[in-house]
Amino acid sequence: MPVGRVAVVGGSITGCAFAVAAARGGAEVTVYERTTGELADRGVGIALHVDRYAELVAAGYLDDTTPWRNVVGRKWLLDDGDSARGRLVWDQPAAFRMYNWGQLWQGLRRRVPAEVDYRGGTPVTVGPDGEIGLPDGTREHYDVVVGADGYGSAVRAAVFPTIRPQYSGYAMWRGSCRWEHEPMDDLISICVPNGQGVMYRIPGADGDEDRLSWGFYSSVGGLADARPALLALARKYFPPFWADLVTGTPESETLIQPINDLVVDAYTSGRTLVAGDAAAIARPHVASGAVKGIQDAVAFETACRAVGPAGSWDEVLARYQADRYPAGADLVRVARAMGYAMVEDTPDWATMTPERMVDWWAAQHADDGFGGHALGASISVR
Template sequence: MPIGRVAVVGGSITGCAFALAAARSGAEVTVYERTTGELADRGVGIALHVDRYAELVAAGYLDDTTPWRNVNGRTWLLDDGESARGRSLWDQPAAFRMYNWGQLWAGLRRRVPAEVDYRGGTPVTVGTDGEIHLPDGTSERYDVVVGADGYGSAVRTAVFPQIRPQYAGYVMWRGSCAWNHEPIDNLISICIPNGQGVMYRIPSSGGDRISWGLYSAVGGTADPRPALLALARTYFPPFWADLVTSTPESDTLIQPINDLVVDRFTSGRMLVAGDAAAIARPHVASGAVKGIQDAVAFEAACREVGPAGSWDDVLARYEAERHPAGADLVRVARSMGYAMVEDTPDWTTMTPERMVDWWAAQHADDGFGGHALGAAIGAR
């Protein structure tokens, strides 16, 4: 890597992975994270496809010390008005590792070398020239500025002020609650009109929990919680509805679903990564994978260019590798969101054979769980 100083704005999943990538490549790294204290007590569940996990272990970004729960299938359920847990429409093959978001973040944070200057409680703004403005009124310049600052990215706003996340027209309620039943190892998808429920088991320091989500367009109401409770009670099989309705409001959050992909991931000496660069709807289950892969690609570009090379060359390689992959995931995720929320079939007519055709029509296998690292992504 060319010798230099790298600033990473955002110290979440993508930011920690970039701090690791840049430090391993020999740079002097500063991370600016606006949150004070630990992020480890935040979040609910997050999924890693087993093949993508294996690639990230091989690249040296993840290891098996972080707790996880196994998923070896996906069961699509419909409330039949009779059975407490609903009727199975389809048992689909699926292979994921399910994490507690806070524990996954903590594992990545632990991997960031001690010589990295990780400054929590430091919200920054970024000038169009890449200058970083700190809360104490001082400014800093770096050779490269990485925007790992999520969907509202200050780095992206500096480079592409006209580009904003586009609301997809629906939300996802998320929550988690204690799981005191048998250890389930499938991802539960609950089929509802113009929406979907998802449930899976995650570890936590206080015992296993169920991380649940509910997608619906019924979210823009003035008081969304009654809408959430009514949806769960009306459409979920009673067993799963109880998990949602018994989750305290303090453990429930509402996330607007957005689409975003910037035209370029780099500009001058700035680059964007993770959710700052491309937001794929969560149906594609690859947000963490994509952010860490961006860092792996940056490290690979640094190695390819070598100490005698230029930063421009590093950023050009990063652009060529990651922009097509990010744009393609956003495309797949939109298609899945359309089929799973915006234009759902009449679930009562679905058979396992029809479910297979319905899934294939979404082209979901083109990206569900994320693309393989280094995969050549063609324009479709």
């Protein structure tokens, strides 16, 4: 890695991964996180495909100390008016590890070396050629600025001002509630006309109690009066057992997420790079948001190591762009196709058989991105 200073804007999962990547190469690293305190209470569930998890363990970014719950299959269910939990339409093979967002973040935060200057409560502005504006009006210059500040990225807005998230036409309600039933090793998908329910078990805040993390995609209705619409649709289309869990979730434990698409024209601009959701917003159907951001950091570390101390930051950024831009753009493409099939133009679920479901899934090219892409052949692991 060329010797120098790296600023990471955003201190959540992607930001912590980039702090680890840059620090390993010997850079002087400062993380700017606009919020104060811990981020552990953010989000609900995070899914990591077991193969992507193994790659990130080998690369030295994850380990088995963070609580998780196992998924060995995906059950697609339909309310048949008879069974409390619904009729099984398809039992699909799937292999994931399910996490509580806050606990996954904590695991990465612990990996950030002590010499990294992690500044919470510090919103910044981004100028040209690696310049950072601080709240007190002073400015700092860095050799590289990493935009790891997520969906509403200020870094992306500064370097790519014309690129904005594009609304898909539907939203997802998200929530979590206590799971006081038998251990569940399946990802549950509930078949809804022009929509889909997704549910899985995650560890609770203390790592012991179980919670049900759920999401409900629907193109019916708008974003206004979201809570009444959620309750009505869940009662209408979900099997009673699952409807009770969703509608019984306290309003304080639910949120609505507009589903958007975005991919930047390039992952780099001058001495600035973007990563994670700041670079590419893929619809959640591909279950790879956290994977994508951490992989971006692994690619950055690999580029730094390949260039070496005698190389230049321009070479590092060129290598990062060559590896991560195609991967991000393709993931967005697959996620759009999955969203169209699963929400925008759903089949008549009552007529679907396991054989038809296999063909339906293959027509989306979903296996090209479900769970995220494998790390490229040029990406090294420790």
